[in-house]
Amino acid sequence: MFESFLKLLKEEIPFALVTIVEGPSKGAKLLVQSLDKPLEGTLGNEELDRVASRDALGELAAGRSGVRHYGLHGEAREEAIQVFIESFAPPPQMFIFGAVDFTGALVKVAKVLGYRVTVCDAREIFATKKRFPQADEVVADWPNRLIDKVGHFLNAQDAICILTHDNKFDVPAVLASLKTKVGYIGVMGSRRTHEDRLARLKENGVSEQEITRLRSPIGMDLGARTPEETAISVVSEIIALRTKRPMHALKDTVGPIHG
Amino acid sequence: MREILDDLEKWRSAGKEIVIARVVDLEGSGPREPGASMAVNEDGEVAGSVSGGCVEGAVVSEALQIMESKDRRIVTFGYSDDEAFAVGLTCGGTIHLFLEPLDW
Numbered sequence: 001m002f003e004s005f006l007k008l009l010k011e012e013i014p015f016a017l018v019t020i021v022e023g024p025s026k027g028a029k030l031l032v033q034s035l036d037k038p039l040e041g042t043l044g045n046e047e048l049d050r051v052a053s054r055d056a057l058g059e060l061a062a063g064r065s066g067v068r069h070y071g072l073h074g075e076a077r078e079e080a081i082q083v084f085i086e087s088f089a090p091p092p093q094m095f096i097f098g099a100v101d102f103t104g105a106l107v108k109v110a111k112v113l114g115y116r117v118t119v120c121d122a123r124e125i126f127a128t129k130k131r132f133p134q135a136d137e138v139v140a141d142w143p144n145r146l147i148d149k150v151g152h153f154l155n156a157q158d159a160i161c162i163l164t165h166d167n168k169f170d171v172p173a174v175l176a177s178l179k180t181k182v183g184y185i186g187v188m189g190s191r192r193t194h195e196d197r198l199a200r201l202k203e204n205g206v207s208e209q210e211i212t213r214l215r216s217p218i219g220m221d222l223g224a225r226t227p228e229e230t231a232i233s234v235v236s237e238i239i240a241l242r243t244k245r246p247m248h249a250l251k252d253t254v255g256p257i258h259g
Numbered sequence: 260m261r262e263i264l265d266d267l268e269k270w271r272s273a274g275k276e277i278v279i280a281r282v283v284d285l286e287g288s289g290p291r292e293p294g295a296s297m298a299v300n301e302d303g304e305v306a307g308s309v310s311g312g313c314v315e316g317a318v319v320s321e322a323l324q325i326m327e328s329k330d331r332r333i334v335t336f337g338y339s340d341d342e343a344f345a346v347g348l349t350c351g352g353t354i355h356l357f358l359e360p361l362d363w
Contacts, residue, residue: 001363002363003269004359006264006268009260009261009264019357019359021283021331021333021357022333026332027331027359028362029363064293065292065294066283066284066286066293067283067293067355084281084283084284084293084357086260086281086293086294087294088260088261091261114261132301256336
């Protein structure tokens with residue numbers, strides 16, 4: 001089964017691996033992809049397979065891993081068997097718009113955190129794989145065009161970082177991002193650029209409610225100076241937003257951005 | 260297990276025996292979530308981690324035992340007063356690991 005397991009992981013297909021960790025036939029395994037795909041392996045009982053695979057799909061949808069107890073034939077509220085359901089969801093995605101100084105550092109840090117990273121810039125000479133060897137994909141296109149194309153695949157775990165800090169590019173990119181369900185929209189720029197951008201966004205019909213979704217200026221108030229420090233300030237903000245911990249975000253502070 | 264795949268494949272193609280330890284459950288504060296994994300091969304080489312470094316040493320010796328006995332089992336690491344000298348997590352939590360040979 002390990003070969004199938006490897007293949008699913010490499011192809012980034014979401015699936016769950018169910019393993020009996022306590023009870024008879026310890027170590028028995030079931031690979032679950034979706035309702036319409038056949039199960040691979042067995043936990044030793046058809047009914048148990050059915051119940052466990054249903055629960056595994058639920059865990060997978062929530063991106064969770066954990067233990068469950070069943071009777072020998074999948075009965076609820078019995079404890080003869082303990083299984084571990086491990087979810088393998090595809091990695092979160094980060095789209096970085098703008099092939100600028102900060103981009104390379106952000107790509108590196110995002111890769112450390114396990115993101116699948118795409119860099120996009122409309123300027124073909126800057127949007128090259130050679131400049132961002134660690135990016136999974138480098139696209140030469142207008143940011144808003146790319147977001148319109150891939151936006152419906154994005155959800156709460158994903159991030160869009162708009163580093164162009166040029167209103168010609170970032171206003172359309174923000175407008176396109178706001179149409180998606182992406183969990184994080186960070187927009188780089190000085191406090192003045194930020195004010196100017198807000199005015200332009202409002203001219204384009206963006207509501208106050210929508211503006212609260214934007215992390216602008218992007219990042220935590222770390223007094224970051226270098227591209228690497230700035231990258232850390234951006235991913236720190238993404239983490240703190242997910243964990244809902246209090247933070248000093250640049251969005252909520254005043255004064256100079258760089259320390 | 261994603262983060263230890265490269266090592267697993269390398270060791271497998273070299274025909275090494277491998278034991279995998281996965282965090283399946285935790286109580287209280289623990290540094291790694293269920294699904295965090297670590298692998299040990301017959302030469303005692305290690306990939307991945309299941310805590311902040313608190314229990315990895317003990318996991319290696321458990322894994323080497325399992326390589327001999329070929330069984331699979333849950334191993335629990337925690338810290339409480341009555342087992343003051345046992346291996347525990349400095350953060351005070353308890354983790355349950357499932358260890359098994361990579362024979363599937």
